[in-house]
Amino acid sequence: MKKGGEALKEIEKKLREQPPVRWDLSKENLREALKEIRDVVGERWATDHRAVTITYSRDFTPTPGKAPNIVVMPASTEEVVEIVKIAHRRNIPFIPYSTGFNHGGLTLPRWGGILLDLKRMNKIEVDAERMTCTIGPGARNAEVYLAVNEHLAHDGVKLRACLPLTMGSISTLANYVARGGPGIAIRYGLSSELIAGMTWVLPDGQVLRLGVHAEGAERLPLNWHPLVDIMGIFVAADGGMGVCTEMTIRIVPEYPVEKLYIFDADDRERALESALEFDLRLSREEIAEFIYKSHHGQMAVAAPVDNPLDLADYLPSDPVIVIISGHDEEELAIKEEILMNIAESTGMYAVDQQALLFTDEPLFDPRYWKLVGPRVGAAMKWRGSFNWTAGNVKMDLIPLVHEYYRRLIHRYWKDSAPDFSEKMALTGTAVQGPYPFARLAPLEFDYWWDQGNPEDIKRAAVMLKKTTEMFVEKFKATMYRRMYGFGEIEMPRAQVYWELAKRFKAVVDELYISHPGVNPLDEQ
Amino acid sequence: MQYAQIGKFGHLFEYRNTAWKCVKCKLCGMTRPEILTNYRFADNCPAATYFRFDAYFSTGRMELIRAITCDPPELVIDEKFLEILYTCTACGNCQVICSEMKGLEPTNAFMALRVYLVEKGLAPLPEHRPLIKSIENYDNPWMSPRSQRGRWAKRLKDVEIKDASKEKVEVLYFVGCTGSYDPAFRDVVFSTARLLHGAGVNFGILGEKERCCGSTVMRVGDMKSFVKRRDEVAEQLNNTGARYVVTACAGCYSTFKHFYQEHLRAEVRHIVEFMDEVAQDKGLEHKKEIPSKVTYHDPCHLGRYFGVFDAPRQILQNIPGVELVEMPRNREYSLCCGAGGGVRTAFTEVAVATAGLRAKEAASTGAEMIVTACPFCEQNISDGVKREGLELPVVDLVKLLWDSVGGVS
Known part of the structure; x- marks a missing residue:
């Protein structure tokens, strides 16, 4: 087994080689x-x-x-x-x-x-009775959300799709395939759990219909498959297995009453631990529609301001965003009571949103979190590009990862930006369910750089490399993506799928023509 | 307006770095998701909706700017390049979204690119050249004689119109080339004159001495010719001593506001703004009810460019009997009619197809009439209505207002 750094170099080298x-x-x-x-x-x-x-x-x-x-x-x-x-x-x-x-x-x-x-394959077909929606790769998040929202469940409650926490202009199908996953996964599961069927065109032109897309499966309950379920091979394949041309996803109720809260820790010294405990407890209670422990500063970059650093001092140190929902105000009040009890016992308190004057209303509207992410991605206004790595480690490792990351910032970023302070990173660890598997603890690192500034690019490149090495070497994460990402792997099944996926790829893509480079699926 | 002003652009190289910053999220091609209510109307870029390839989105054009401002350039300017650039209607939807989110000014950047290419002798398109030539030779894009420019006024028997080149007037009514020459817009011109007259405004026109404002020349990128014209026309307008220049043409209005204002002594108003002010100051007596469900199409050069959203709606709502229903894409997220930026001249099919989409959107509201305040929108959407086989009249707001105020049956 090669060390992460060496493995990376080899992959880099291989990717720069001439085509076969x-x-x-x-x-x-x-x-x-x-x-x-x-x-x-x-x-x-x-x-x-x-x-x-x-x-x-x-x-x-x-x-x-x-x-x-x-x-x-x-x-x-x-x-x-x-x-x-x-x-x-x-x-x-x-x-x-x-x-x-x-x-x-x-x-x-x-x-x-x-x-x-x-883009032309932008079909959106809702089956309200079965609570599914069939989409093409060109269907965008905002469209999928609104199309599904036109339909009612049998009890008269509106329906909605579980969308990835990204912009309204982004392909829902691509995010599901690339396990960008629903940002509101906490109650209903991961993208792979929400996929009911897929149609893939394999690299040799064969068509593979999985789940409810399989012949005869329309008569079966969701996620009952006529044969062996091999859908997991195609989740996270990122086009490496061919082209996903259609997907059926489960849709869920959108309860009429909902409320968004932002919590922060009473004790800043113990903020991370408190936030993690709060997250875990909330998840076990299953009362929240959405939980997201944001990066420090993420709210600032999502705010409609030119320089989020001006806001850094006013931000919650480890903000946790929670949405609860219900059929009526009474149900909401009961859930709110439970929520507040958990907050109190874990050292968290609800931030007065009105006090956060730097933001405008949409940031705190639950619909925007579900529909388009925070303010349709205003985050990128600040400097320019970003990249991220995300991996799965157990939740109790997060403080350690956080600490390693802090050291990286001080060591590598400070060199290129002498006036740097930790706040300027406006980044850190983020936690998102659901529990106990899968996105148990995705760690996300955002790099905000100005592409017009060579120093920024250099710094960002070093940080990307070092963070990736940290993942591989310290936390034994599995790298399988060119973009230095470590998307979600359903841990208990990871190795089985990995092996299967490699063999499958070798059979259906013997010429290695499908999406080469991004998802090499080699030994590294 | 929270977004960077559309249509007031700098040199291409001012946009070089911003081209690198485009993240290709393609929100610029959409109606802003936060305000979107109907997924069927998510698209909001005429060229991108028609062509679909990334190149025709603002993101693609930003990439082209990046590529040609590299040293050495990564791309040769050819016919396809020009097609991509000139199928942009410069409607400004991309800039409304992107300038707030990322501080980029895509529409302005594309206008700057047109100017840059014209300066290099690589643009505009062959289809645009006769218009430019005509404006040079005849002071209008239609190759019509100057002597016929003010002829419409002679047919308007019930209103005495002053010659602003001879008499002092408070308001100079700048008719514009389309209003002056195209009989299809005679109603708009007559209604404007009648409304001004009816409101007791001391107004006049320049008649055959009126010259093209240069909007067409500027929008296809010939800035050198435009500046020369602008200086001459501004001097002519200043010589009238008028306090206001009022126009019913959104294109002339936009050109005056952006490029003349610093050279003009008069204030510029669109007739819709002007009549709204008149209604607020003195009140307008409506003699006739117009029982109709109408929807209003925001012309880009009035709405997105200058934020004139409320005045037309206020006027409509004050007309007895009129019920205003909004299209899903309205105000700053209105879908462009498809005609602007020289697109109707060079790519008629793209323009009319876009107008067809807009017509269908209007029909989806149950409206019996589309009202707008721009001759080009009116013309193009009318063609879109025909293309889709709809029965939906397209009417200028000024005409509708006069019908009510003047009691026209």
């Missing part, structure tokens, strides 16, 4: 491929024009990428099948792309090839 010779990116092959692709989707929806392809060559992080040779916009699974078959037959790598907000190179072609822009 078996790929055919010759002009002639690509020209013929484009011709065939246009026969499938029509002239209008496929192009090799540089002014178009270059706009897919870069995300907002400094991760190196290359423009695809061909961009195609299929409208259906059938069209994706035909395109993938062409890619497979002609040995051209391909990469799926939904709404395109990516970082760390998730949808950047490494060597060119075909990029499937799936």
Whole structure:
């Protein structure tokens, strides 16, 4: 077993290598491929024009990428099948792309090839009776939320989808596949638990219908599968297993009365421990719709201000955001009482939201947390780009990770920014359920840098590398993503799926053409 | 307005670093999710909705700016590049969203890019050149003789209109090229004159001496020609000694407000603003009820560009019998009609397809009439209505107001 740092270097080296010779990116092959692709989707929806392809060559992080040779916009699974078959037959790598907000190179072609822009596949179909919603990769969070919200459950309560805690313009399906996961997972489970069915076009063009998408499964209860459930292989595959063209997700009630609270610790010295205990207790009680222990400063960067550092002194040190809901005010009052009791016994208190004058109303409206994240991502106004790593460690390790991270900041960031203080990082650890598995303790580190400032980029790059090494070496997290991410792994099953996934990939993608580079699934 | 002013742009290289900062979240192509109420109307960028490829979103165009301001440039300016740039209607929706969130000014950046390319001799599009030439030669984009510019006034028998080049007036009614020459807008021009007259305003026009404000030239990027024209026209307007320049054309209004204001002694008002002020100061007597359910389409150059949202709605609500219903995309998140930025001239199909979407959105409200306050929106949405096979009249607010105030049957 190689050490994390060495493993990283090897992966880096491998990723920078020239494409395997078996790929055919010759002009002639690509020209013929484009011709065939246009026969499938029509002239209008496929192009090799540089002014178009270059706009897919870069995300907002400094991760190196290359423009695809061909961009195609299929409208259906059938069209994706035909395109993938062409890619497979002609040995051209391909990469799926939904709404395109990516970082760390998730949808950047490494060597060119075909990029499937799936925005046209934006189906949203709600089955209120079965409480599911079927979506295409082009369906965005805000649309999915509102489309589902038009329907009522049998008891007359509105329905909603469990959305990832990100912007309204982002693909819901892509987040579920990439286990960005529902930000409001606390009550209903992880993205993998909320996926009822998926349709995948495998790298050789075969179609795999999983869960309720399988033939005959429509007559079965949700999550009862006609055969062995192999959906886990495809969650977190990030396009490495082909293209997910359709997904059915469970939808849940949106209770008519809800309230958002922000808590902080009485004792700043013990803030982290208090917040963690509070989180754990709340989760066990199962009264909260949503729990999120935010980074220190995250609320500031989400506030509509030009410089969040001005607010750092006024912020809760370890804010925990909680949403409770109910059928009526009476139910809410009972839950509120339980909530306050737990807060008191864990050393937390409810922050007077009105006192946080720097924010405006939407930040505290539960709907915005569920629909579009805090203020549709105003966070990025401050400086520019961000990247993040997230991993799974047990909750009791968080204080230790926090401490290691603090040291990293002092050691590496201070060198490039002498006026640096810890507050300026405006980052730290975040905790999000559900318990006891999966996102038991995702640790998230945000790096905010100005791409126009070389010092910022250098500092951010060092921090990314060091944090990643910390994860691998100190906390034995499993790295499987080019973007230095450690997304959720359902711990008890991780190894089984890992092995299965590798074998599966080897069989269905013997040419290694599907999303190469991002998810290499090699020994490292 | 919380967002950076749309349409008042600097040099391309001022936007170079901001192009790097675009995170490609594509909120710029949407109606702001926080105010979105109906998922069917989430899209809010005409070009992106039509073409779908990333290049046609603001994020794509920001990437093009990044690529061509690199040293050496990563991209050659060619026909496709120009198509991507000139299919932007400069409606400003992207800037409304992005300038508040990230402090970027995408619409302004794209306008700056057009100017930069024209300066380099690489733009505008062939379809735009006859318009520019016509404005140079005839002072209007329609190649119509100057002598016919003020002819409409002679047909308006019931109102005596002063010649502002000879008589001192308080209000100079700047008719604009479309109003002066296009018979389809005769009603708007007549109604404007009648409303001013009816309100007892001392107003006049320049008649055949009126010259194009240069909006078209500026919007396709020919800033050099525009500045020359602007200086000449501003001097002419100043010579009238008028206290107000009032126009019923949102394009002229926007051009005056952004690029003339510092050179003009008169204050600039859109007729909608002006009549709203008149109604508030003196009151307007409505002689006729107009029993109709209407929806209002915000012209970009009036709404998003200058925040004129309330005045038109106030006027509508004061008309007896009118019931105003809002479209899901309204005010600063209104969907552009698709005509602006030279798009209707060069890419008519894109413009009319966008207008068709807007027409369908209006129809979804149950409205019996679309009201707007811009001749280009009116023209384009009317075509959109036809394209979709709808029965929905598109009416200028000024005409509707005069119908009520003047008791026109």
